[in-house]
Amino acid sequence: xxxxxxxxxxxxxxxxxxxxxxxxxxxxxxxxxxxxxxxxxxxxxxxxxxxxxxxxxxxxxxxxxxxxxxxxxxxxxxxxxxxxxxxxxxxxxxxxxxxxxxxxxxxxxxxxxxxxxxxxxxxxxxxxxxxxxxxxxxxxxxxxxxxxxxxxxxxxxxxxxxxxxxxxxxxxxxxxxxxxxxxxxxxxxxxxxxxxxxxxxxxxxxxxxxxxxxxxxxxxxxxxxxxxxxxxxxxxxxxxxxxxxxxxxxxxxxxxxxxxxxxxxxxxxxxxxxxxxxxxxxxxxxxxxxxxxxxxxxxxxxxxxxxxxxxxxxxxxxxxxxxxxxxxx
Amino acid sequence: xxxxxxxxxxxxxxxxxxxxxxxxxxxxxxxxxxxxxxxxxxxxxxxxxxxxxxxxxxxxxxxxxxxxxxxxxxxxxxxxxxxxxxxxxxxxxxxxxxxxxxxxxxxxxxxxxxxxxxxxxxxxxxxxxxxxxxxxxxxxxxxxxxxxxxxxxxxxxxxxxxxxxxxxxxxxxxxxxxxxxxxxxxxxxxxxxxxxxxxxxxxxxxxxxxxxxxxxxxxxxxxxxxxxxxxxxxxxxxxxxxxxxxxxxxxxxxxxxxxxxxxxxxxxxxxxxxxxxxxxxxxxxxxxxxxxxxxxxxxxxxxxxxxxxxxxxxxxxxxxxxxxxxxxxxxxxxxxxxxxxxxxxxxxxxxxxxxxxxxxxxxxxxxxxxxxxxxxxxxxxxxxxxxxxxxxxxxxxxxxxxxxxxxxxxxxxxxxxxxxxxxxxxxxxxxxxxxxxxxxxxxxxxxxxxxxxxxxxxxxxxxxxxx
Numbered sequence: 001x002x003x004x005x006x007x008x009x010x011x012x013x014x015x016x017x018x019x020x021x022x023x024x025x026x027x028x029x030x031x032x033x034x035x036x037x038x039x040x041x042x043x044x045x046x047x048x049x050x051x052x053x054x055x056x057x058x059x060x061x062x063x064x065x066x067x068x069x070x071x072x073x074x075x076x077x078x079x080x081x082x083x084x085x086x087x088x089x090x091x092x093x094x095x096x097x098x099x100x101x102x103x104x105x106x107x108x109x110x111x112x113x114x115x116x117x118x119x120x121x122x123x124x125x126x127x128x129x130x131x132x133x134x135x136x137x138x139x140x141x142x143x144x145x146x147x148x149x150x151x152x153x154x155x156x157x158x159x160x161x162x163x164x165x166x167x168x169x170x171x172x173x174x175x176x177x178x179x180x181x182x183x184x185x186x187x188x189x190x191x192x193x194x195x196x197x198x199x200x201x202x203x204x205x206x207x208x209x210x211x212x213x214x215x216x217x218x219x220x221x222x223x224x225x226x227x228x229x230x231x232x233x234x235x236x237x238x239x240x241x242x243x244x245x246x247x248x249x250x251x252x253x254x255x256x257x258x259x260x261x262x263x264x265x266x267x268x269x270x271x272x273x274x275x276x277x278x279x280x281x282x283x284x285x286x287x288x289x290x291x292x293x294x295x296x297x298x299x300x301x302x303x304x305x306x307x308x309x310x311x312x313x314x315x316x317x318x319x320x321x322x323x324x325x326x327x328x329x
Numbered sequence: 330x331x332x333x334x335x336x337x338x339x340x341x342x343x344x345x346x347x348x349x350x351x352x353x354x355x356x357x358x359x360x361x362x363x364x365x366x367x368x369x370x371x372x373x374x375x376x377x378x379x380x381x382x383x384x385x386x387x388x389x390x391x392x393x394x395x396x397x398x399x400x401x402x403x404x405x406x407x408x409x410x411x412x413x414x415x416x417x418x419x420x421x422x423x424x425x426x427x428x429x430x431x432x433x434x435x436x437x438x439x440x441x442x443x444x445x446x447x448x449x450x451x452x453x454x455x456x457x458x459x460x461x462x463x464x465x466x467x468x469x470x471x472x473x474x475x476x477x478x479x480x481x482x483x484x485x486x487x488x489x490x491x492x493x494x495x496x497x498x499x500x501x502x503x504x505x506x507x508x509x510x511x512x513x514x515x516x517x518x519x520x521x522x523x524x525x526x527x528x529x530x531x532x533x534x535x536x537x538x539x540x541x542x543x544x545x546x547x548x549x550x551x552x553x554x555x556x557x558x559x560x561x562x563x564x565x566x567x568x569x570x571x572x573x574x575x576x577x578x579x580x581x582x583x584x585x586x587x588x589x590x591x592x593x594x595x596x597x598x599x600x601x602x603x604x605x606x607x608x609x610x611x612x613x614x615x616x617x618x619x620x621x622x623x624x625x626x627x628x629x630x631x632x633x634x635x636x637x638x639x640x641x642x643x644x645x646x647x648x649x650x651x652x653x654x655x656x657x658x659x660x661x662x663x664x665x666x667x668x669x670x671x672x673x674x675x676x677x678x679x680x681x682x683x684x685x686x687x688x689x690x691x692x693x694x695x696x697x698x699x700x701x702x703x704x705x706x707x708x709x710x711x712x713x714x715x716x717x718x719x720x721x722x723x724x725x726x727x728x729x730x731x732x733x734x735x736x737x738x739x740x741x742x743x744x745x746x747x748x749x750x751x752x753x754x755x756x757x758x759x760x761x762x763x764x765x766x767x768x769x770x771x772x773x774x775x776x777x778x779x780x781x782x783x784x785x786x787x788x789x790x791x792x793x794x795x796x
Contacts, residue, residue, distance in 0.1 A: 064402050072416075075413055
């Protein structure tokens with residue numbers, strides 16, 4: 001296989017990992033303030049993601065850095081073109097990260113209230129805007145012959161991309177609710193389970209609409225098959241959730257998000273940034289790629305070290321596999 | 330201001346701000362790991378209490394380091410897309426290695442350390458924080474390798490067809506002679522900050538609450554001040570080596586550091602000069618003969634090239650234009666870096682002396698407690714401003730002028746939005762962070778949670794250390 005294809009797959013995998021993992025911690029971040037009825041419940045909910053959210057976020061840093069190294073042209077076009085959404089995503093992630101770390105450092109309801117608001121907004125904003133961004137990547141944006149973005153912020157807020165944003169939010173909320181049901185006990189667990197059913201229906205409708213539209217825009221046979229598999233997995237997750245089989249439900253949404261992201265990348269390939277102005281201005285994998293030496297060196301190093309990362313990240317989930325109990329108040 | 334100026338201001342502001350947290354993180358995690366190791370080895374409770382206390386302060390600090398670091402990675406693509414296109418093939422590799430080898434390690438094992446107090450066996454838990462230490466060191470190495478490539482590009486060839494630099498030798502980039510001297514210099518400088526932080530906090534407690542946990546904070550004061558002293562020796566030695574490498578690969582930066590306009594042989598070191606700084610008029614100066622020659626070349630009678638002759642040489646090489654950095658800025662930041670750094674080492678030495686053999690620090694020393702951690706931090710900041718502005722007008726020395734790296738499609742409105750946004754956000758976070766730090770420091774050792782009891786019949790007890 002061409003190394004450019006290998007690295008396209010690698011980057012698709014990093015984004016997939018990012019959305020599967022940070023998807024649930026975004027979901028918990030958006031939900032815990034509403035789902036937790038008192039401080040011990042909110043604290044328990046936030047503790048479910050405590051040991052892992054930071055590691056999950058590194059998947060994003062890695063996706064960015066790998067794109068920079070393997071496809072500099074893609075990185076340059078994407079990051080300068082999507083300037084304001086990325087700025088807002090950064091603001092969201094900054095506010096959220098600080099609030100998650102600082103929330104428990106002071107025993108003061110006012111302080112916690114402010115931090116909770118920051119966590120909620122900081123989870124909602126990136127979830128929404130990543131959906132908008134990925135909608136635009138798949139749909140294509142106005143690029144000139146130098147692969148420079150020539151649209152405005154308004155150009156990015158087209159109906160398809162906005163639907164993508166809403167879909168991401170609804171899916172992550174559901175994914176997060178199922179994760180909470182899986183990781184907590186008693187009332188909180190029951191409420192999270194019920195909420196997942198309700199948001200899951202909304203998410204399913206949005207997902208089907210968004211993925212179908214995406215396939216109509218640029219799909220091929222394989223991406224359509226993967227899309228259908230994603231929808232089936234999501235439906236399976238929701239059924240398992242109804243049956244209170246929380247582990248299976250979480251596997252269902254995990255697989256669904258994974259396959260959905262993969263289907264978008266398959267539909268995109270071999271382009272990385274389609275141009276809506278002129279097909280000739282579309283940036284392709286080959287045009288965006290680094291030299292073969294760089295790709296080869298990175299392939300070797302990644303092949304050696306990435307399994308190690310998976311191993312110790314997996315170990316973290318194993319260490320904290322026990323359900324988080326709500327402290328007696 | 331145009332997009333270029335705005336993008337440069339944004340980079341300067343976000344980078345300087347980010348680097349307030351980085352040296353504290355690098356050193357404080359290592360000191361915390363050392364304290365926890367001491368507890369593991371000796372079983373003395375005071376080490377555990379110090380581990381918890383400084384560990385908590387470390388966590389408050391690293392939260393800011395992590396989130397502001399995210400901006401750095403995005404910023405290359407957002408504001409400097411043509412730079413990214415030009416260097417991505419080379420510069421991207423160490424950046425990706427930083428993510429793969431360092432960030433995953435740091436973030437994962439920090440989670441395990443924070444939440445693992447009651448879940449993991451003691452030795453494994455201790456291993457977790459040492460993994461974080463390893464992560465911070467690797468992170469520093471890779472990002473400095475990337476930066477060093479911008480100071481002294483190696484291991485690449487220029488691809489004219491693609492108009493970009495392409496990697497030919499990753500090993501050469503990772504063993505760039507600049508990174509080999511910059512890494513120890515930066516790490517030692519970071520330890521001066523962390524040591525001073527530990528000492529400053531302990532000093533405050535010893536004076537303000539002399540009866541509370543006196544022995545524990547005496548240990549912390551000694552540990553902190555000793556770290557500053559040892560690190561300052563490392564900073565001086567590595568800085569001296571760095572000066573020689575810099576003279577070799579970036580002679581203009583050395584000349585600018587000294588505001589040396591005419592080539593001198595032997596050259597004297599200017600301790601302090603009041604003049605016009607364009608070299609035309611000198612009002613007052615203190616100079617140490619031969620010293621600059623030695624610092625720059627290792628020989629007391631070595632020749633040091635001046636700004637004017639270098640400017641002529643660069644015009645021959647790269648065409649017309651100014652190849653001088655901002656001389657007053659480089660001259661003063663270089664001096665302040667060295668001066669403030671030496672001052673902080675002197676303060677640490679003096680603190681050790683005044684508190685020797687059980688002596689309590691004099692109450693008036695309280696005014697040192699707050700500035701002490703800031704001194705090496707200021708020296709660090711001046712060092713970075715010097716090394717980055719001294720590279721101008723180049724982004725990548727000799728290859729890519731700064732003006733050519735900025736994003737062509739980005740509007741000044743966009744950059745203003747993010748510049749104002751980040752500045753306001755960073756300002757607000759600085760207030761929150763400082764207040765929380767001071768609050769936690771004032772809370773003292775008693776304010777930290779004791780290690781939760783591990784009891785087999787209630788393994789599901791909620792976690793209490795962090796959230």
